[in-house]
Amino acid sequence: xxxxxxxxxxxxxxxxxxxxxxxxxxxxxxxxxxxxxxxxxxxxxxxxxxxxxxxxxxxxxxxxxxxxxxxxxxxxxxxxxxxxxxxxxxxxxxxxxxxxxxxxxxxxxxxxxxxxxxxxxxxxxxxxxxxxxxxxxxxxxxxxxxxxxxxxxxxxxxxxxxxxxxxxxxxxxxxxxxxxxxxxxxxxxxxxxxxxxxxxxxxxxxxxxxxxxxxxxxxxxxxxxxxxxxxxxxxxxxxxxxxxxxxxxxxxxxxxxxxxxxxxxxxxxxxxxxxxxxxxxxxxxxxxxxxx
Amino acid sequence: xxxxxxxxxxxxxxxxxxxxxxxxxxxxxxxxxxxxxxxxxxxxxxxxxxxxxxxxxxxxxxxxxxxxxxxxxxxxxxxxxxxxxxxxxxxxxxxxxxxxxxxxxxxxxxxxxxxxxxxxxxxxxxxxxxxxxxxxxxxxxxxxxxxxxxxxxxxxxxxxxxxxxxxxxxxxxxxxxxxxxxxxxxxxxxxxxxxxxxxxxxxxxxxxxxxxxxxxxxxxxxxxxxxxxxxxxxxxxxxxxxxxxxxxxxxxxxxxxxxxxxxxxxxxxxxxxxxxxxxxxxxxxxxxxxxx
Numbered sequence: 179x180x181x182x183x184x185x186x187x188x189x190x191x192x193x194x195x196x197x198x199x200x201x202x203x204x205x206x207x208x209x210x211x212x213x214x215x216x217x218x219x220x221x222x223x224x225x226x227x228x229x230x231x232x233x234x235x236x237x238x239x240x241x242x243x244x245x246x247x248x249x250x251x252x253x254x255x256x257x258x259x260x261x262x263x264x265x266x267x268x269x270x271x272x273x274x275x276x277x278x279x280x281x282x283x284x285x286x287x288x289x290x291x292x293x294x295x296x297x298x299x300x301x302x303x304x305x306x307x308x309x310x311x312x313x314x315x316x317x318x319x320x321x322x323x324x325x326x327x328x329x330x331x332x333x334x335x336x337x338x339x340x341x342x343x344x345x346x347x348x349x350x351x352x353x354x355x356x357x358x359x360x361x362x363x364x365x366x367x368x369x370x371x372x373x374x375x376x377x378x379x380x381x382x383x384x385x386x387x388x389x390x391x392x393x394x395x396x397x398x399x400x401x402x403x404x405x406x407x408x409x410x411x412x413x414x415x416x417x418x419x420x421x422x423x424x425x426x427x428x429x430x431x432x433x434x435x436x437x438x439x440x441x442x443x444x445x446x447x448x449x450x451x452x453x454x455x456x457x458x459x460x461x462x463x464x465x466x467x468x469x470x
Numbered sequence: 471x472x473x474x475x476x477x478x479x480x481x482x483x484x485x486x487x488x489x490x491x492x493x494x495x496x497x498x499x500x501x502x503x504x505x506x507x508x509x510x511x512x513x514x515x516x517x518x519x520x521x522x523x524x525x526x527x528x529x530x531x532x533x534x535x536x537x538x539x540x541x542x543x544x545x546x547x548x549x550x551x552x553x554x555x556x557x558x559x560x561x562x563x564x565x566x567x568x569x570x571x572x573x574x575x576x577x578x579x580x581x582x583x584x585x586x587x588x589x590x591x592x593x594x595x596x597x598x599x600x601x602x603x604x605x606x607x608x609x610x611x612x613x614x615x616x617x618x619x620x621x622x623x624x625x626x627x628x629x630x631x632x633x634x635x636x637x638x639x640x641x642x643x644x645x646x647x648x649x650x651x652x653x654x655x656x657x658x659x660x661x662x663x664x665x666x667x668x669x670x671x672x673x674x675x676x677x678x679x680x681x682x683x684x685x686x687x688x689x690x691x692x693x694x695x696x697x698x699x700x701x702x703x704x705x706x707x708x709x710x711x712x713x714x715x716x717x718x719x720x721x722x723x724x725x726x727x728x729x730x731x732x733x734x735x736x737x738x739x740x741x742x743x744x745x746x747x748x749x750x751x752x753x754x755x756x757x758x759x760x761x762x
Contacts, residue, residue: 243714246541247707249589293585296606297541314588314604361714396727400702403692410692412717413705415539422535422653425704435688 185374189234190214192227198319198336198343200269204364205237208267209375220316225254228261228369235375236261236367242271243361245297247414251365255388255467256416256426263386263468264374265366272360273299275351276322276334276341283350286310288328290321291335294362299335302354322347365468383433383446384411386468387457392424399427402462406453409434428467477666481526482506484519490611490628490635492561496656497529500559501667512608517546520553520661527667528553528659534563535653537589539706543657547680547759548708548718555678555760556666557658564652565591567643568614568626568633575642578602580620582613583627586654591627594646614639657760675725675738676703678760679749684716691719694754698745701726720759 191209194201195217201224205215216233218224227233239248273295277286288311289296289303295318296303303310310333315321318336322344325334333350334340341347368374385408391399403410408431418424431453433439438449450469457464483501486493487509493516497507508525510516519525531540565587569578580603581588581595587610588595595602602625607613610628614636617626625642626632633639660666677700683691695702700723710716723745725731730741742761749756 241709243709244711246709249538312606314606357712359712359714363715398702398726399705400695400698404696406692410690413691413707413719415705415707417533417535417538419536420649420651422651423655427705434690 184372186234188212188214189375190216190232192216192218192224192233192236194218194221194224194238194317196317196319196323198322198340199317200271200337200362201237201239201317201364202319203337203339204267204269204362207269208237208265208366209235221248221250222254225258225261225367228367234369234373235264237267237364238367239294240266240363240365242294242298242363243359244356245294248294252414252416252428255386255428257419258388258467261367261369262371263365263470264368264371265470266363266382266384267366268361268363270360271298271355271362272338272353273318273335273355274338274341274349275354276325276336276347277350278325278330278346279348281330281333281350283307285331286333287331288313289333289335290315290324290328292316292318292321295335298355298360301356302351319343366470371469383438383441383443384468384470385431385446385450385453385466387429387431387454388465388467389427389429389457390418390424390463391427392418392421397461402457402460403429405456405460405462406431407437408432408449408453409437476664478526480504480506481667482508482524484508484510484516484525484528486510486513486516486530486609488609488611488615490614490632491609492563492629492654493529493531493609493656494611495629495631496531496559496561496654499561500529500557500658501527513540513542514546517550517553517659520659526661526665529559529656530659531586532558532655532657534586534590534655535651536648537586540586541708544706544708544720547678547720549711550680550759553659553661554663555657555762556660556663557762558655558674558676559658560653560655562652563590563647563654564630564645565610565627565647566630566633566641567646568617568628568639569642570617570622570638571640573622573625573642575599577623578625579623580605581625581627582607582616582620584608584610584613587627590647590652593648594643611635658762663761675730675733675735676760676762677723677738677742677745677758679721679723679746680757680759681719681721681749682710682716682755683719684710684713689753694749694752695721697748697752697754698723699729700724700741700745701729
């Protein structure tokens with residue numbers, strides 16, 4: 179099976195907004211200047227944008243090195259029926275605590291941020307603000323935006339760049355996450371498998387399989403995985419909606435020393451399609467939802 | 471290797487408090503009346519209690535059928551060096567929206583609950599309270615307890631029983647989770663492997679292996695799992711603290727038709743110990759953190 183690839187010279191890329199989120203920064207790192215960025219209110223809205231004809235690509239957070247997989251993204255990948263992963267980008271993350279001018283740590287009673295940032299900064303919050311209320315927002319930059327209309331007892335966890343974008347906020351503390359080495363990895367999604375953007379060549383070859391497992395079936399995930407001879411890069415599990423204790427596994431495979439290490443993009447897509455066929459021959463229900 | 475088993479006639483069991491949480495209800499289901507229950511402020515405190523000599527058992531939420539694995543529990547299992555899983559219990563969950571008397575849906579501006587309950591009721595919140603702020607609390611019953619001192623614009627998501635325990639709160643809506651069939655599964659933990667409680671005999675045999683995977687190693691999780699001939703019941707992945715993109719896998723194995731289906735408790739423990747030895751022979755770094 180061969181997929182014709184179309185490259186898009188001036189693509190439209192949907193990101194979690196408002197501008198100033200780490201998703202926006204990651205998209206910028208991947209697509210650069212010659213791109214039209216669209217801000218969307220939630221990660222779900224970024225996925226939805228990929229179903230409209232005007233949006234070519236979307237960038238969504240996949241996992242963070244402190245707090246782990248992004249549940250919202252994985253639930254949307256579980257239900258995905260449009261869109262396809264065509265790339266990845268990893269960003270170093272340093273969270274800042276933003277406040278209104280003059281506010282000190284001891285004045286803070288409420289901290290706003292996305293659940294991932296709150297999770298990554300849990301140790302800081304437990305140690306320095308044990309009595310503060312945490313309030314979940316749809317993104318880190320949205321926390322900063324909301325802070326503008328809040329009393330001085332409120333603070334936001336977000337990127338340093340938000341203090342530049344949202345006038346009237348200052349950085350009170352920097353790098354407040356639990357580990358100094360903090361990274362978030364993003365998936366670059368396209369409207370369809372054949373859509374490509376001229377990008378830096380990468381030696382990394384990856385693909386993502388989605389495999390539902392029902393309690394009633396005899397084939398377990400171990401038996402299915404034994405068919406895969408590629409490197410298993412990560413395995414994630416989410417509940418299957420509607421049926422208690424049935425699951426969906428998302429299995430990311432890749433190349434590595436000794437396993438398809440020299441495969442170019444086209445060879446890699448061929449290898450992945452053959453693995454998909456082998457899995458189906460074994461009896462697994464499986465979808466391919468990304469190759470890059 | 472044989473482990474002497476001690477049974478505890480009147481055990482002390484730590485649960486996430488205050489009383490009225492689903493953990494408390496699950497513990498009651500497993501241990502019954504003749505038990506001393508201790509309420510702890512957080513899931514972490516339940517794990518900590520297992521390191522003190524006065525607490526025999528603890529009950530912690532493991533996963534929910536709508537929102538998936540409980541991240542806090544998995545992070546504590548990742549770091550576990552005392553305590554051992556010796557059982558499981560599954561509870562049907564119907565979340566209620568509690569308010570002060572006279573409050574109507576349109577008055578609510580803030581909703582308090584544990585992140586799992588907020589996640590399980592995300593659809594209800596998006597549909598009926600799209601502008602409400604969500605505030606994360608350490609447990610569902612803690613949300614109800616906090617609500618007593620809040621203005622009438624606040625509400626809590628928790629168990630129906632909280633309206634009985636916390637006088638002055640009423641049920642405004644019932645069964646507000648995204649699916650009518652909603653279950654949470656809990657792990658029953660003991661201070662040590664040898665500690666048992668006289669319990670109902672179960673045909674289910676389970677064990678939990680913890681396997682760290684470093685990027686630098688050649689053995690991937692697929693190669694390690696090919697050693698396991700038991701049923702793979704669930705695979706979970708958490709980041710390894712301190713080293714970006716190194717992971718810990720938690721792999722729950724079990725019996726099923728055709729695989730150790732008639733093994734009794736002692737036989738099962740023998741089978742699990744042999745699997746552990748095989749995994750180590752293969753070169754995997756692996757800990758056994760539960761058998762039941």
